[in-house]
C-alpha cells in the first residue's frame with residue numbers, strides 16, 4: 212500500500228471547456244506495412260465523458276491514442292479534436308490541438324535530471340508561457356492532489372514507480388488539457404502500487420470535467436470510471452456500451468471470451 216494520501220481534487224475554473232462532441236474519428240485506417248491495425252474505424256467522444264478502450268493485445272487501442280497525440284498519421288480517414296482536423300492541418304493548428312491533449316504513458320517518461328516540481332512546471336512555462344510563480348502554484352496544488360507534496364524537491368529516481376506515475380499525471384494536468392489520454396498507466400507498476408494510482412484517477416474522473424480516453428486492463432477501474440466502454444478486436448470496435456452492458460450483458464462472443472479471460 213502507498214503511504215501517501217491524496218487530497219480530494221477541486222479543479223479551479225480554467226479556460227472555458229468545450230461542450231458536445233470533442234473527439235471524432237471517421238473511417239480511420241492505419242497500416243504498418245501490410246498489417247492493417249485500424250480498419251475503417253468510426254467513433255466519437257463527447258466533452259467531459261470517460262471512454263475506456265478494452266480488447267486483446269494488438270487490437271489497435273494504443274495506436275488510437277498515438278494518432279490523437281499526432282505521434283502517428285492515419286493512412287485514411289479524418290480525425291478531429293474540438294472541431295479542428297488533425298491531418299492534414301497546418302503546423303500551427305496541430306500545435307494548438309496538441310495543447311488540448313495530455314497523455315500519461317505506461318512508462319512514466321519523466322525528465323530524470325529535473326526535480327518533481329520542475330517536471331511539472333517545465334511545459335506550462337515553456338509551452339504555455341505561464342509565469343514561473345503561477346506554474347509553481349499550480350504544481351503544488353496538483354502535487355497535493357496526487358499525494359506527493361513532501362516529494363517536490365526529489366528527482367524521479369528517488370520515487371517509487373507509483374509515485375513517479377502520479378507525478379506524470381500531475382504533469383499532464385498542469386497543461387490544463389481538455390482531454391486526458393491514459394495508456395495502460397498501471398501496467399509497469401508493482402501490484403501494491405496500482406491502487407494508489409487508480410484512486411487518484413478515479414478522483415480526477417469524479418471531480419473534474421476533463422474528457423478521458425483510457426486504455427486499460429484494469430476492468431474494475433474501467434467499470435468505475437467509464438461512461439462508455441469500447442470493445443476492440445482486430446482494429447475495429449465490435450461492441451460499445453455502458454460498463455453495465457459490456458461487463459454484465461456482453462452481446463458479442465469475442466467480448467465474452469475476452470472478459471472471461473481477464474476478469
Ligand SMILES: Nc1ncnc2c1ncn2[C@@H]1O[C@H](COP(=O)(O)OP(=O)(O)OP(=O)(O)O)[C@@H](O)[C@H]1O
Pocket residue numbers: 243248266267268269270271272273274275426
Ligand atoms: N510502429 C509500429 N510499427 C509496426 N507495427 C506496429 C507499430 N506500432 C504498433 N504496431 C503493431 O500494431 C498492432 C496494434 O498495436 P497497439 O499497440 O495499438 O495494440 P494494443 O491493442 O494497444 O495492444 P496492447 O494491449 O498489447 O498494448 C500490433 O500488432 C503492433 O505490433
